[in-house]
Amino acid sequence: NAGVMQNPRHLVRRRGQEARLRCSPMKGHSHVYWYRQLPEEGLKFMVYLQKENIIDESGMPKERFSAEFPKEGPSILRIQQVVRGDSAAYFCASSPAGAPYEQYFGPGTRLTVT
Amino acid sequence: KQEVTQIPAALSVPEGENLVLNCSFTDSAIYNLQWFRQDPGKGLTSLLLIQSSQREQTSGRLNASLDKSSGRSTLYIAASQPGDSATYLCAVRGGKLIFGQGTELSVKP
Numbered sequence: 001n002a003g004v005m006q007n008p009r010h011l012v013r014r015r016g017q018e019a020r021l022r023c024s025p026m027k028g029h030s031h032v033y034w035y036r037q038l039p040e041e042g043l044k045f046m047v048y049l050q051k052e053n054i055i056d057e058s059g060m061p062k063e064r065f066s067a068e069f070p071k072e073g074p075s076i077l078r079i080q081q082v083v084r085g086d087s088a089a090y091f092c093a094s095s096p097a098g099a100p101y102e103q104y105f106g107p108g109t110r111l112t113v114t
Numbered sequence: 115k116q117e118v119t120q121i122p123a124a125l126s127v128p129e130g131e132n133l134v135l136n137c138s139f140t141d142s143a144i145y146n147l148q149w150f151r152q153d154p155g156k157g158l159t160s161l162l163l164i165q166s167s168q169r170e171q172t173s174g175r176l177n178a179s180l181d182k183s184s185g186r187s188t189l190y191i192a193a194s195q196p197g198d199s200a201t202y203l204c205a206v207r208g209g210k211l212i213f214g215q216g217t218e219l220s221v222k223p
């Protein structure tokens with residue numbers, strides 16, 4: 001059973017470009033969580049999604065950031081018009097329905113904005 | 115607002131030493147507390163999860179305690195090994211997971 005997969009592992013974007021980060025949850029998991037780890041800071045919750053639904057987006061910046069988890073395919077975290085301050089490691093976790101404490105984390109995508 | 119603090123930020127010990135990592139949180143209304151390990155360039159691995167009704171959990175050389183009333187948890191690592199070198203993160207769950215900034219542990223051979 002493959003774990004949580006994230007791609008790409010490393011992503012370099014120039015200021016103003018769009019970044020798309022993908023997360024494939026573990027088999028059988030229907031809940032996805034995104035976290036961001038800024039340099040010298042801890043992991044911070046961004047958004048919690050179920051298939052086709054955003055459950056909690058209280059940690060998402062109000063502008064330029066969006067997330068989706070379609071019925072088919074991976075969850076996508078999209079950052080439009082990236083700025084240098086978006087450079088961070090973005091982690092995805094997944095959990096089975098009804099067990100949000102059983103979050104399994106992916107290896108992360110390290111975004112660098114130049 | 116829940117805040118999680120981990121002390122020390124970094125720790126270097128010789129192999130074989132027993133050590134304690136500390137975690138404190140400001141709001142005692144939590145469902146559980148979890149300790150993770152993060153290796154450079156890798157994701158997080160869950161080590162121990164303590165439910166709010168529990169006082170401690172053990173796994174191998176690791177023992178985690180929870181004192182909800184005082185807002186504290188400790189992770190005890192016995193007979194440390196170089197392979198234990200990593201960043202250790204504490205996280206509490208109220209609604210969502212709130213992480214501390216971690217303790218970077220280095221175990222020297």
